[in-house]
Amino acid sequence: MDTVFAGLSQGFAVALNPINFFYVIIGCFSGTLIGALPGIGPINGVAILLPIAYSAGLPPESALILLAGIYYGAEYGGRVSSILLNVPGDAGAVFTTLDGNPMAKKGEAGRALSLSAVASFIGGTISVILMTLFGPLLASVAIHFNPSDYVALMVFAFTCLASLVGKNPIKTLLAAVMGLMIASIGIDANTGVARFTFGIPDILAGIDFLVIVIGLFGMGELITLVEHQVTGKLAVLPVGKSFVSWKDLMVTKWVILRCSLLGFFIGVLPGTGASVASAVAYGTEKRIAGKSGESFGTGDIRGLAAPEAANNGSAGGAMVPMLTLGIPGSGTTAILLGALLLFNVTPGPLMFVQRPEIAWGLIASMYIGNIALLIINLPLVGFFARLLTIPQKYLTPLIAVLAFIGVYSVVSNPFDLYMIIGLGVFGWLLRKLGFSLAPVILGVVLGNLFEDNLRRALSISGGDWMILIESGRSIAIYVLTALILFVPPLVSSLRRRAATNAATSEA
Amino acid sequence: MADRIFGSIALVISLIYGFIAFTIIKAPFQYDPLGPEAWPRILSVVAALCCLYIIARPDGQKFKVLGHTLTRIALVVFFLSAYAVLFERLGFIVSTALFCGVLSRMLGATAKQSVLFGIASGILGYGLCAGLLDLNLPTGAIFKNLKLL
């Protein structure tokens, strides 16, 4: 523990060096801007700005601090377009739209933005603290998480889906299956066989998750806006000077705490990142809320705080396997890992011995970055919220332009532009017919993870299905799944019985 | 009714999906007992059952879109497609200016407003994203050639 504090103080000395501090701030600020563009999340933000940081000839610790700032900034920025425009800023922000956007529509954009900034801050900070204190320990647990444990985790995640049930359970199920079907397009990760690609090279590697999100949500929203405008249903959005209140924080404090931890642990696992973390957090919280969770999806502050705390929690968690083992836990950390190698720094446990100033400087910059982001973001809330006062006739085309920029600038494939338009029409149709899009997204996120890990587990065992319940971890997760499935309804029915009992005894 | 139509279309798609999964997808050899085909097969069956249920018991979801609205929506989809087609050919600035101008005009801006808005969003958007954030946006094949000449 002493080495942790000694290292941390060395790190703060590096990160608080005026020049580096300046880079943290610059990184956070430009990260927020770039993350606010729909489609450009932390992965692409870091990837795009990495060459600039490299060619600017910065010393390695400064460059990495700058990139970490961008990473965190983009994670924060993702919520802006989710809340204001109902267009997810990145993959991890899909679930932020579910309650964030209804709040904005009720005129509480400021409250939503500021609450999400606070939830992000708490999620981010908790995960950095956990990472500093228990990093190596957690990493050793995480690597033992084997394919059958992932299968158990996916079963847990799909159980959360049961809580997303809308008016018609069959439609929810069909929506999820459609998501899974979309995810099955492309080359099979186990046997290399192409599935449902019809010889189109652009989808040989599968449809990019981002394209699906921007298409279903972004373009779908755009068409809905036009429809409402024509039918005169489009009210001018009220922009109150709302802000997060102490009471809001008290209501959501346990939600934020739980989801920060949940997000962090899911982030630590290699292969699962912000999108899985926010999906599971949202579903679990709705489940835990029980009867009162019915307001989820209509602008419930708990439904906003949960995915926000979780996706920032996972950002810190994803750093654990990278810093301790040199294994990237997510797409973004894979790029940070590449950045480390570019600067001739070898990630992994040796980094703390060989280049402590970089390792600890990076960690310290995450603490500073989180605080800086909260300070930068809260005053910007009013500014962002005012974006909603842009008249619809201008805002609607701008949404399309932003979506095009987001999709095109990363991969430069015009095919993706057609894809988002097609998916947009599909998303609009689904919404018109009373389907919820959240299960579709959940299906896409979890589909490949589920199938690949199931088949991986079976290849390891040579076809023996018992491998799925061999480890204690898997069994523990299944028990947890049963709890989340049965306890909330049980509790609420007991409560109801108690209430009726009380009512009858009073009478 | 809308539910039934959608259910039928979805059913046809699930059946095609299932047909491919049951007949075409096959690995030369595999190390897991499921192979590439088992998962899609399960999905197709579940999807088809869901579709049948929706066709049998539609939940009466109304799909009210007036002809007028539908034309507008079709127009927007057309504009978006045109934007996508022109995006690389004309480059970001010109295609964005056209798209923003036309769509804002349709959504109720005056002619002068929409022209100004189109030009502004094309140029500002490019300056901000390509210049400041160094994102990769198409300059347009036309301009590339002009520069070479």
Place this chain on the structure above:
Amino acid sequence: MKLNRFAATALLCTSLIAGSAFAATIDKPECVAPAKPGGGFDLTCRIAQTGLKDQLQELMQVTFMPGGIGAVAINMFNTTRTDDPNAIVAFSSGSLLNIATGKYGEWTENDVRWLATAGADFGAVVVRNDSKFKTLAELMDAFKQGESTVVVGAGGSVGSQDWMKAALLIKSIEKDPKKMRYVAYDGGGDAITGLLGGSIEVYFGDVGEMVSHLGTGTMRVLAVMSPDRLPAPFAEIPTTKELGYDAEWTIMRGYYMGKNVSDDAYNAWVEKFKAAYATEEFAKIQKEKGLLPLNMAGKEFDDDVKKRVDRMRGIAKEAGLIQ
């Protein structure tokens, strides 16, 4: 051939895709990485970008064209940009394997002009430090008992080059690769996690990615799959060949150009690469990016690639991957 080139040029002019097709000087050089930023193709392009800095007038631009494991790019260079004299496209031996197994559809090794190499990497047989296999011979003995006695894994699907490494090694002792217990992970990072966590016993990785793990004492490289011993820090590690197993796997990284690029333009690029190979700077860049020197350009390289694809096709056929 000539007519073809003429037709393509005409098409090019009308569709206004790129500049003059007749120029032999390279302006606005571009390296296309057929993937998302951050991966191996990105790295390959960065080598050309920094390595040719002194050879080109302008800094080469790196653009990304992901989709279909490189299929989108090869498609593009066979339909619209067949004679773009200013663009090179990154590829790896994985792309060659895709050609050999027909994953790129109609396009074969004869549809592009193979230009030059960026460098090479080699397969590595890796186990956990506390593994019961202390030498490659012990591992091979286990395989001789039965292919399925050992759980092996790598970062690619059946038929990928990661799988090829395992298959070749098993084939070298006359055993059947189809009978092994192979676990396909999503990339090397995931597979290393699987190895450290004990899900798999042997990992077939690359030498380059092991650099950062060598000093940590978590993993051991039993053998490298290179033709000769590698320089430090791998000098102590035996090759599969010297241990008596005919299983060699070179991961080649390089560049190709469109099929109808003029000889002038092609040769101009070849000269640039040959000039760069001669500099110490280029060797330094290769080393920095975790590659080992393998410098070939022009006709010699084109022939070598075609031979490789041919050999891969043979292996794939034998393994039952293609008919």
